[in-house]
Amino acid sequence: MPHFDPERWADRGYEILPGAVLAFVGAVLAHRVLGEWLPVSSLLIAIAIGIMIRTLGWVPDWGEVGLKWAGKFPLRLGIVLLGLQLALGDIFDLGWEVLVIVVVTVSVTFFGTRLIGPLFGADRTTSALVATGTAICGASAVAAGSAVLDRGDGRDRQARHIAGPTATALAVVTVWGTIAMVVLPALAAVLGMGQRSAGVWIGASVHEVGQVVAAGGIVGATALTVATVVKLARVLLLAPAVVALRLGDAGGGSATGKRPPVMPWFVVGFLAAVAVNSVTEVPAETAAFITQVTTMLITFAMVGLGAGVDLKQLLRTGAPALLLGGAGSVLAAGTAFGGVVVLL
Numbered sequence: 001m002p003h004f005d006p007e008r009w010a011d012r013g014y015e016i017l018p019g020a021v022l023a024f025v026g027a028v029l030a031h032r033v034l035g036e037w038l039p040v041s042s043l044l045i046a047i048a049i050g051i052m053i054r055t056l057g058w059v060p061d062w063g064e065v066g067l068k069w070a071g072k073f074p075l076r077l078g079i080v081l082l083g084l085q086l087a088l089g090d091i092f093d094l095g096w097e098v099l100v101i102v103v104v105t106v107s108v109t110f111f112g113t114r115l116i117g118p119l120f121g122a123d124r125t126t127s128a129l130v131a132t133g134t135a136i137c138g139a140s141a142v143a144a145g146s147a148v149l150d151r152g153d154g155r156d157r158q159a160r161h162i163a164g165p166t167a168t169a170l171a172v173v174t175v176w177g178t179i180a181m182v183v184l185p186a187l188a189a190v191l192g193m194g195q196r197s198a199g200v201w202i203g204a205s206v207h208e209v210g211q212v213v214a215a216g217g218i219v220g221a222t223a224l225t226v227a228t229v230v231k232l233a234r235v236l237l238l239a240p241a242v243v244a245l246r247l248g249d250a251g252g253g254s255a256t257g258k259r260p261p262v263m264p265w266f267v268v269g270f271l272a273a274v275a276v277n278s279v280t281e282v283p284a285e286t287a288a289f290i291t292q293v294t295t296m297l298i299t300f301a302m303v304g305l306g307a308g309v310d311l312k313q314l315l316r317t318g319a320p321a322l323l324l325g326g327a328g329s330v331l332a333a334g335t336a337f338g339g340v341v342v343l344l
Contacts, residue, residue, distance in 0.1 A: 019066020019304075026050065026303035031296055040178075041210025043139060046299045047174055050306020059307055070304030075143045076266035078297035082140070082235065083273025084282065084290050091233045094226075098200055101339035102233045105204045108335045110135035110241055113328035120327065121320035125149060128245055129169035130321055134328040137235050138177050138207035140298055142169045143305055144238060147266070148246045167308035168318050172325035177207030180329055185218040197340050199223035203230025204336035207329075236274065239267050 026049045035042035050067075053059050059067065091099070110131050117127025128149065133142035146166040184205060188198035198219045206212045209231055216227030282290070 016066045016069045018060075019063035019068070020070050021066070022060075022063045023050075023067055023070035023300055023303040023307070026053070027296060027300040030303070031299045039214065041208055041214070042295065042299050043208060043210055043302050044174060044178065046302035047139060047170060047306035047309075050303045051171065051309045051311055054307045054309055055311040067304045067307045071143065071301050071308065072147065072304075074297045075140070075301030075305070076147060078294050078301060079140065079144055079238070079266050080269035080273055081290055081294040081297065083270040084277045084287070085294070086232050086236055086274045086277060088274065088278040090229055091236065094229060094233065097343040098230060099233065101200060101336060101343060102204055102230060103237070104339060105332055105336045106135045106234055106237050106241070109328055109332040110244070112331050113324065116327060117324055120324040122324045123165065126165040126168055126321050127324060128248070129165055130172055130325050130328060132241055132245065133169055133173035134176070134207060134325060134332055135234075136238050136241055137209060137231070138173045138211070139170050139302055139305065140208075141238055141241070142166060142173055143301060144242055144266070145169075145245050148242050166305065167310075168314060168321045169325075170305050171309050171311070171314055171318065172321050173207050175322070176325045176329040177211045180206045180333065181208075181211040181215045184333065185215050188219055188223075193340075195220045195222035196226050197344050199226030200230050200344065201333075201336050201340050203227035204234065204339070205329075205333040206231070209235070239271055242267050 027046055030046035030049055031042040034045045038045060094102075113131035113134055114127050117124070117130070122130070129142050129145045132145040133139065135141070143166070146169075184202050185198070188201065193201065199216055199222065202215045202219070202223065203212055203226065206215050206227075209228075212227050212231040213224065216224035219227075
């Protein structure tokens with residue numbers, strides 16, 4: 001067992017605190033102020049705040065450690081609590097046809113985007129993270145993927161540290177998810193799709209949960225309900241996607257030579273939370289409070305992760321990932337649309 005050193009932990013806490021406070025202020029600004037005025041997800045606003053302070057050179061030296069921490073632990077805890085919003089019964093009620101559409105779309109997008117990554121000149125790590133974010137749930141999935149790929153040993157020659165690919169993938173899935181949020185409802189109207197079909201298409205294609213809610217709401221109340229549940233079914237597939245990333249990276253281990261667990265603790269916690277919510281009924285007030293805490297934790301993390309994105313550098317070096325994200329988004333939307341046409 002590792003020796004507990006109070007002084008060491010106190011020093012670490014003092015080192016983290018200033019940047020963590022900076023990220024928390026940004027999260028409150030995104031969630032409680034700008035999020036009330038702007039018609040977009042507070043997660044997207046938080047990422048934008050992080051990107052802005054990094055790109056404009058406003059990140060102080062004393063904030064670096066805390067901002068990096070903010071993009072890790074709060075996000076992982078938020079993912080665990082996210083499981084309490086999922087109940088297997090609600091997902092099974094969608095019907096086998098919709099579940100097939102979800103599983104096929106996620107699988108094709110996840111593996112297809114990774115396979116075509118080299119065609120666009122994207123490195124292996126960036127391709128994996130863009131694929132995970134596009135297939136599952138945007139920025140949260142990118143961060144979860146980053147957590148299992150973070151080896152700290154610089155083994156990937158094209159992506160010598162995980163921070164660069166993570167920041168790039170976050171920016172990419174944010175951009176393309178926002179585009180999909182606007183384009184898919186318009187295409188659904190042009191194609192004359194019914195609200196249920198449009199809701200399934202949007203829920204199976206658009207990246208962020210908040211983006212899905214916005215896009216479904218544009219189409220109508222029924223589309224909003226269906227899209228949200230379909231999206232949560234995709235979120236449930238975060239666990240196998242993370243395990244797939246871990247197994248695909250099994251040759252690596254950490255800088256200390258230890259092989260990390262196939263399923264990280266926060267994924268185990270996520271699945272346990274889903275199981276609890278599926279067999280017990282959480283009181284409405286408690287569920288609403290947990291949802292607020294979950295959103296705040298993930299928003300907190302998005303500021304830290306966004307602060308890893310230098311937009312000027314991304315525009316100079318991120319073209320391969322940006323093109324890959326567009327191709328992956330088209331792959332997701334095309335696969336889901338094909339499923340809707342064939343099965344619904």
